[in-house]
Amino acid sequence: MRFLLVVPPLAGHVAPLRGVAAALVRRGHSVAWCGPCPELSTLVSGRVFPAGDSGPFAVALRPPGLRGFAALKYLWESYLVPLADAMVPGVAAAVTAFAPDVVVVDQQAMAGALVAARCGLPWATSASTSTELADPLGALPKIASWVAQLQAGLRARHGVVVGDLRFSPHLVLAFTTRALAGDSRWPVAYVGPVPAPAAGEWSPVDDRPLVVVTLGTSNAAAGGRFLAESLDALAAMPAVQGLVVDPSGALVSGTVGLARRIPQVAVFARASVVVCHGGHNTVCEALAAGVPLVVAPIRDDQSMLAQQVVAAGAGVRLRFDRAKAADIRTAIESAPDFADGAARIRESFEAAGGAEEAATRLESLANP
Template sequence: MSRFLLVVPPLTGHVAPLRAVAAELTARGHEVAWCGPEPATSELTGAATVFPAGDAAAFAVERRPEGLRGFAALKFLWESYLVPLADAMMPGATAAVAEFGPDVVVADQQAFAGALVATRCGIPWVTSASTPTELAEPLRALPKIAAWIDGLQDGLRARHGVVCGDLRFSPDLVLAFTTAALAGPAPHPGVRFVGPARAPAPAADFPWHALDGRPLVLVTLGTANAGAGRRFLAESADALAGTPDVQGLVVDPAGELAGDGILLATRIPQAEVVRRAAAVVCHGGHNTVCESLAAGVPLVVAPIRDDQSMLARQVVTAGAGLRLRFDRAKAPDIREAVAAVLSEPRYAAGAATIRASFAAAGGATAAVERLAALVPVAAPGAG
């Protein structure tokens, strides 16, 4: 069998699809190892073999300044996160490749060190596009910004003695964990849509007996938005408490909310709850959007930052939900949006269309078949 090294940033949403891919690879008899900043990579993967590459504390989401928007957010992402992360991960990624001897390196689209080391060592590498942010090349209409990003990549390549193309797109394979039905066609020729890949989540207690049979509306802003989300969560709680024909469930990681007429939880088994929901109100995180649409559940999306705005636009374009302004939406706005996605059949129909596209794409199984096809080229007779 073959060896696959998965190189990731310390970000839950970026690790999640590769956990499912790793499980499928292992089930087929392949050897899998991970590489990323510690201790987060071990905590997020639960893997036995993790090669450390940098200090996760230096790249924790919580260190990002709140309120960044537009070019300021993009500038911070590249200058203060992606490029420093690549530099910090290079020694560990180099050591991981030398010790593990992978046949293929799978590098998350934000873990450039994987692409740099694989290219330098002559090993085929695959891009893991956990979100559709870069697939449509959104900066094509902004040539000066695109040139600035190219310059930052030039600096990375020069510092580490690597000659290659765009570090965000492997010349061998780009695994996109979405579908064209949601994300639209990808102009990059190497993209292969495999749909969401989901591994079993850690168990979480949940009072299933408290569900009373009314349509369930879940409100969640993910794991990294507790501070930014206080106002929106409170407005959502008020909106659902004032809607007696639905049952509201608001996930409040900080445990600060109080309210009658709704359920509150600090943590939930999200995929299981989503399957019982009639609608989901969220921030547009890729995992939450895909879990909801995979269950055919329409969405109300209030994006906060980064790729969430793009995902919200995709949901609206697909007819699978509505969009709200995160920083302006009040309880009446949220209540009205929830009522619309529950009462107008077109939203459920749009979500059902995306659900069908996800099922047809193949998920982790399709991803592994694509990866395995690279191995004979990389290592004839491997196994």
């Protein structure tokens, strides 16, 4: 069977599908990718069909201070909708050339849904994060209506009659578990996260409990103050071994470990507490290791992920823009109280099946 994976050029969205693609290939299927190039070609291996140019619509161009509705408005009007329009011709060409049995569509690559629906192909949604599963706009009908109108415009421009482009009527793969994300208003297959292979090894300096602080590489500009406060918090905690990930290299410390980047899976396997921004991959990689979290969300889906962590009893939440060293220290000291909750989430991840379960679901879609 042949599977076409349509994605935006965003590492966090591509990451879980890399493992699914590998599982499909191991089972003897053909897999190809489709998305904006050359960016996508740097994120995946194998056959890649170009679709659109993400340059004019890059998320990285978003003003860093946007929050709330302003951030949502930018995401839809300046990224999701124009990216979908730009990608449709390339996705259509890929479908013609590759002749897939199933199209797998990331929620932020709606061109895949438009083309699959227009061609009458079965398609599956890849929900790389749980943001949309809980209907975040359910209590905001005017904003929900505005999003619906933007989607209606997309469908009209491309001659498609289908429902919400973010949710396939055939299959929605959610790379989380009900234990963390809760119930969804949509029928979804909770397959759990698909962890990246460990990239490198890492050993702690000593036997003290390890506390890791990371905000992800894309938040370096916004995270300087929080990282500095975290450094001060850890410097005042001699009973723990601190490691602060500072992509800028601007921080200096004689007592707390600093790194521009880390082999995250390997480091989290040794950690006692992870302090992070609430990015889906970081949260899942920490909880996959059974490590309780201190979450300081910055924007986008991170606030929802932080709430899920708290509701699951797997960690504590901080205000990113207000937390001082004393607040961060208190949160770190309380985080071990949530170890049992983190262990429960780890067990749910292990039981969900990950890439192999996702591959099985996709095979069933190709052979109903």
